[in-house]
Amino acid sequence: MIPVDGDFILSVAPRFSGAKAEAQMRIVGQISAIFAPTLASYQINTRLRIAHFMGQVTHECAGFRTTEEFASGAAYEGRSDLGNDQVGDGKRFKGRGLIQLTGRANYRQYGKKLNLSLEDDPNIAADPAISLKIACEYWRTRKINAVADLDDLIRATKLVNGGTNGLDDRRKYLQKAKRALAAIEGIRIAFNEGEKAVIVRRGSFGEKVGDLQRMLVDKGYAIGIDNDFGAGTEGAVMDFQKRNGLKVDGIVGKATWDKLGAKS
CATH class of the missing domain: 3.30.20 (Endochitinase; domain 2)
Incomplete structure (x- = not known):
């Protein structure tokens, strides 16, 4: 499972200020921890599939700042x-x-x-989490994975949009997603088939990071609980991994969650 999360989403999406930024952070924060396992459950699990999904979705939801059409309907x-x-x-x-x-x-x-x-x-x-599932279900229903495997942006756009509206925008996000995925390819974590453990790492944020921070505090680490996986949290994770005979990489996957006592 490729560890894509809120940090990855924000590396692809445009950045905003003011109320637009707050809306974006609310949505991304709520789907950050579930993004990778949800995509994986729909077999959106290769670099090309994830990149094309991001290219389309980032355009469709106005850069992850809305889950509802701006017009009245x-x-x-x-x-x-x-x-x-x-x-x-x-x-x-x-x-x-x-x-x-x-x-x-x-x-x-x-x-x-x-x-x-x-x-x-x-x-x-x-609801952001349900919005993500709807998008993935639509992706599966329209069999867009097969088109993504061919790296066919135009066909993928037609399956999502019915035409080619916003094609240049979708192409821009697709290219950004490909670059971002190449950058994190080196920290892929292998899981047994069927496992859906959430991966968090430096740059991740959201409720799952807060859960991690509370567990670390319970283990005696003096870190803040702010739902933001920064340098302090990473240092605590690496120390915990070292003390428990785990791979010391600062990435919280299944083995680290298990040692922390997280419930599956």
Whole structure:
């Protein structure tokens, strides 16, 4: 499993300031720890597949700063092709998700696939973690992995968008993702087939990092708990690894989690 996380996402996505930056950090922070295992569970697990996924998704969700369409959705009112057959369906089933789910029919379809009540409660599609699953499920349903394997940006874009809107933007993010993945290729961690352990390392952030920091504090390490894997946390991890006969690399994978006593 390639250890892609919030740090990786931000190395590909554009950077913002003010409220836009806060929105981006909220979304990325909530999916940082689950990003790699979620992608892996959908076989988005090679450099090309992850790079193409990032190229498409980064454009679709405006650089990870929204999981909901900016427009009201009124333009979809009465769209029978989207299954909007009740008054108010346009706004109710507006685009949500990292790859935007639009229309009652699609909410119903993906709700069944994911065992979620998306049709009854469409707003949950905007939850960052669920948004990620929706995007991955869409990716699998449209068989985009096979296109990514061929490194075919145009075909992948058509499968996601229906056309080639934003092609230059998608190409830019694809190239950034390829460079970022090449840079972290050297710290890949091998897991037994079927394992979905979360990997965190310097630059990671989010709730899983906070869990790690609390465990280290419980072990007697004097570090802050701020959900941000910085130099202090890395130093504590490396010391813990050394004291417990683990590989001293500062990367928290399954072996380190197990020694810390994390529940699977």
